[in-house]
Amino acid sequence: MSVTHAPETADVLRRQDPELAEILLGELERQSTSLQLIAAENFSSPAVLAALGSPLANKYAEGYPGARHHGGCEIVDVAERIAVDRAKALFGAEHANVQAHSGSSAVLAAYAALLRPGDTVLALGLPYGGHLTHGSPANFSGRWFDFVGYGVDAETGLIDHEQVRTLARSHRPKAIVCGSIAYPRHIDYAFFREVADEVGAYLIADAAHPIGLVAGGAAPSPVPYADVVCATTHKVLRGPRGGMILCGSELAERVDRAVFPFTQGGAQMHTIAAKAVAFGEAATPAFTVYAHQVVANARVLAAGLAAEGLVVTTGGTDTHLLTVDPAPLGVDGRTARGLLAAAGMVLDCCALPHGDVRGLRLGTAALTTQGMGEEEMAGVAALLAGVLRGETEGQKAREEVRELAGRFPPYPGQ
Numbered sequence: 001m002s003v004t005h006a007p008e009t010a011d012v013l014r015r016q017d018p019e020l021a022e023i024l025l026g027e028l029e030r031q032s033t034s035l036q037l038i039a040a041e042n043f044s045s046p047a048v049l050a051a052l053g054s055p056l057a058n059k060y061a062e063g064y065p066g067a068r069h070h071g072g073c074e075i076v077d078v079a080e081r082i083a084v085d086r087a088k089a090l091f092g093a094e095h096a097n098v099q100a101h102s103g104s105s106a107v108l109a110a111y112a113a114l115l116r117p118g119d120t121v122l123a124l125g126l127p128y129g130g131h132l133t134h135g136s137p138a139n140f141s142g143r144w145f146d147f148v149g150y151g152v153d154a155e156t157g158l159i160d161h162e163q164v165r166t167l168a169r170s171h172r173p174k175a176i177v178c179g180s181i182a183y184p185r186h187i188d189y190a191f192f193r194e195v196a197d198e199v200g201a202y203l204i205a206d207a208a209h210p211i212g213l214v215a216g217g218a219a220p221s222p223v224p225y226a227d228v229v230c231a232t233t234h235k236v237l238r239g240p241r242g243g244m245i246l247c248g249s250e251l252a253e254r255v256d257r258a259v260f261p262f263t264q265g266g267a268q269m270h271t272i273a274a275k276a277v278a279f280g281e282a283a284t285p286a287f288t289v290y291a292h293q294v295v296a297n298a299r300v301l302a303a304g305l306a307a308e309g310l311v312v313t314t315g316g317t318d319t320h321l322l323t324v325d326p327a328p329l330g331v332d333g334r335t336a337r338g339l340l341a342a343a344g345m346v347l348d349c350c351a352l353p354h355g356d357v358r359g360l361r362l363g364t365a366a367l368t369t370q371g372m373g374e375e376e377m378a379g380v381a382a383l384l385a386g387v388l389r390g391e392t393e394g395q396k397a398r399e400e401v402r403e404l405a406g407r408f409p410p411y412p413g414q
Contacts (some may be wrong), residue, residue: 037346038346038363039365043238062267079276106207109245109256111175114254123147148173150163164192173270178204178205179208188223206231207229209319215282216282230243232245294368295317297320298317301362302324309328320364322361330389366410
């Protein structure tokens with residue numbers, strides 16, 4: 001049985017469920033003929049997809065290797081141990097929990113391990129790039145904990161370190177969270193460790209976005225500084241959609257119990273196996289080259305958009321993502337997203353600091369996985385700006401996007 005490639009999987013589905021088979025192939029077509037510029041998305045390898053579609057999906061495995069609540073877990077125990085060992089080696093961590101179903105699940109478990117309802121937590125404010133789990137009133141975090149938000153400097157767009165220190169001293173939080181869904185610069189983990197130590201707080205690094213760059217040596221690691229590191233296994237890391245938690249041995253039992261049985265039930269063994277595959281791929285020299293190319297591409301894309309007149313937050317990027325204000329081209333963020341989507345350029349809106357302004361968030365992980373480099377990024381910047389200015393007619397832009405995507409198929413030969 002082969003489940004590596006989507007068309008082959010669709011052949012199985014076509015016989016059993018033609019309606020869903022067409023949806024699967026339609027999504028593959030969409031991904032293959034448009035430009036995936038969403039910073040949180042990427043293309044998993046065929047090997048990762050094979051593990052996701054494997055018989056391990058059938059196995060119920062509540063608990064941890066060697067201590068399951070179900071029989072017949074001898075083989076999946078090996079898969080989870082491999083995933084844990086590879087994660088520890090890849091990130092230099094004393095302990096890894098690979099069962100978290102998502103990045104949000106990982107953060108929930110970190111809070112459950114370290115905090116109690118009502119505790120004060122200091123985190124990047126949502127208007128400045130904080131995640132829903134960093135205190136949104138619509139999220140469990142904002143309902144269960146007392147969040148205080150820090151921000152960024154009005155001129156530079158960089159995290160206001162003095163404000164962080166002042167708020168920490170004033171509120172004496174139980175935990176400080178560093179991490180963002182839209183901050184394009186490296187985070188100074190040593191600074192946050194210093195502040196956390198000063199006020200007696202735990203330091204939680206939400207590294208969902210940069211963790212793949214960390215794996216490839218293209219971004220600083222939070223592991224030596226944070227008490228707990230929460231991350232996703234997709235995005236730049238190119239694994240399955242899921243989460244993981246890294247910590248020191250002294251917190252290992254608390255973290256594991258916070259994942260199971262406190263916040264989750266049975267582990268998804270097919271996803272854990274796919275995570276193991278991704279960790280193995282990320283440990284190769286080829287992935288190191290890839291991670292650095294992701295950053296190089298993002299910097300070229302940022303420079304190209306700035307040259308076209310868009311305002312690039314913080315003046316550039318150190319990572320795979322960038323945020324821009326398209327207002328100088330005469331459109332707001334939501335309108336710009338719609339125009340670009342019609343042209344086959346798929347990206348997100350995001351809040352921009354200081355003011356009720358919606359900008360655009362772009363990422364280069366997926367395009368880099370497809371094999372695109374700096375030359376293509378310069379072309380993407382010019383094409384994007386042409387669409388927003390109205391200089392490139394929609395159908396023509398769509399044809400240009402199809403041509404570019406066709407030269408760099410995410411799954412060659414399909």
